[in-house]
Amino acid sequence: MSLSQAFRDPMSKVSGTIVFFDLVGSTIMKFAEPEISWLPKIGDFLDIISSEVKKEEGGEIIKYLGDGAMAFYHIDNATEAINASIRIQVKLALQRKNGENNNFCKIGISSGKIYSAKTPNDFVDYFGTVADKAQRLCSASEKNGIFIDEATRDECRPNKITSPLGSAKSREGRDYLSKEASLWLKGFSKPVQYFEIIWDEQGFGPNVDAISYTTSGGQLKSNNSEPSPKHDIENHDQIKSNINDRTKWMKGVISANKGQFGFINGADGNTYFFDGNTSIPDLHPENSKIFFHPLPPRPGKRYPIAGNVICIGSELNGTIINKNKERSFCFVSINGARQPNANVYVSLKDEEEVENGDFVSFEIAENQFGPYAKGILRDQ
Structure with missing residues (x-):
């Protein structure tokens, strides 16, 4: 059966729980580190997910998504999906504490009727609003967070949710669920209701990058029905x-x-x-x-x-400063900067002759020390 046929066939719909896992900061990691360094870290992250999404608990990994993964659980196992997500966050936290890695994860969970279909490789995949919502909730969470939708809250058994910290604090049932909140998420025409799983000391709140925002009088104003909680910045x-x-x-x-x-x-x-x-x-x-x-x-x-x-790669203009005959470099002060110290390095060995005060155009490049100006051209 083709995908278009499957999506038109009501019999393709199954009841299930979709979980999206995303490794936070992977773009920066790939940008800042060589592949031999960052790829094993992603592998370690995906291995943890695979070890905790267990078939005996009704779950299975459907696919890896570069630096994340998608899992499916039978609808009766929504609680197991939540507990597996908690175990993953706890394992990552312990690894960070022990200095084994610095991986952070965020997780989104959604439940309901979802289309099931086989891909050209004969693997089963899942499509539709439930999958989209799980992915958007994952994106909407801050690192360490676990967001679930209303349907997952209704399908799970709160008295079976557990975490090491929660057990130590004698946390029970709905103590693991935050108050209901709502977010405007990409692809949804109205606010999406959600709950955060409080597996640690407190919740971590939403990630502003994934929320629809408007500006008013120069101030950020969230479209949430109530203000998002403030959370301390780490580091x-x-x-x-x-x-x-x-x-x-x-x-x-x-x-x-x-x-x-x-x-x-x-x-x-x-x-x-x-x-x-x-x-x-x-x-x-x-x-x-x-x-x-x-x-x-x-x-x-x-x-x-x-x-x-x-x-990096942009073409800018500036003024040559701090040239000294005793050294082979100087700096260019970037025009248009509204904060001080917008100066970048210039290697005089590689550029045409310039003098202090010359107006020049150049391209922003990078080396191991930071940004530098290359392709210096004096304005005539």
């Missing part, structure tokens, strides 16, 4: 160290571009906010590889700022 000391050296460039990748503002996954594993006031010359598209200066959050805001955002 405070690392952020503080980065911010203290405001001349230090950090690598990153544009994870979200909302039109008037966006977010960056920094090489330190944290999320940075940027807008037209901090990007040179303007907002860059999603997945762009960039450098930026980490700056402190604006008053009352959660996210640190990415200042002087420059895209």
Whole structure:
């Protein structure tokens, strides 16, 4: 039976629970590390998922998705899907604590009627709104989070949900479920109701990259029916160290571009906010590889700022500074920067003769030390 026939056949619908697992920060990891380093880390992550999604509990891995996976559970085993997800998060947390790796995961779970069909390779796959919702809930969660939809809440047996920390705290039944909340998710015409599984000390909340946002008076305003909870940023000391050296460039990748503002996954594993006031010359598209200066959050805001955002490969203009006859390099101060210290390295060995004060055009490139200007051309 072809896929189009299967999708038209009501008999192709089965009742089930779909789980999406996603490795957080894999784009940055691939950008910052050689394949021989990052590929085994992804393999370790997928091995943990495979070890915890058990057939005897009604679950099976349907497919790997590069740096994630999709699993299917029989509808009667929604609780087992939740407990397997908790075990995966606990294992990853223990590995991080023991210094074995630094993998973080987020998980989305949805239940209901879903289309089942065989692929050209004769494997069974699952399609439809339930699968889409599980994937979107996964994307909507912060790292460490487990989001489930209303149907999964209705199908699971809360008194059978368990986690090591919950057991130690004598947590029972619905103590593992957050209050009901809602999110606007891509591909859905109205807010999606969800619950977070509280497997740790507290919940981790939603990830702003996956939520629909509007701007009002320069302030971020979530389309949620109630404000999202604030969560402390991890790695405070690392952020503080980065911010203290405001001349230090950090690598990153544009994870979200909302039109008037966006977010960056920094090489330190944290999320940075940027807008037209901090990007040179303007907002860059999603997945762009960039450098930026980490700056402190604006008053009352959660996210640190990415200042002087420059895209690798972009062509910019600037002014030659700090040239000294006793050394073979200088710097170019980038035009259009709204924060100080927007200076990049220039190797005088590789470029035409320039002098302090010359206006030049150049391309942003990178080496092991950070960004540098190449292809220097003096403006005539």
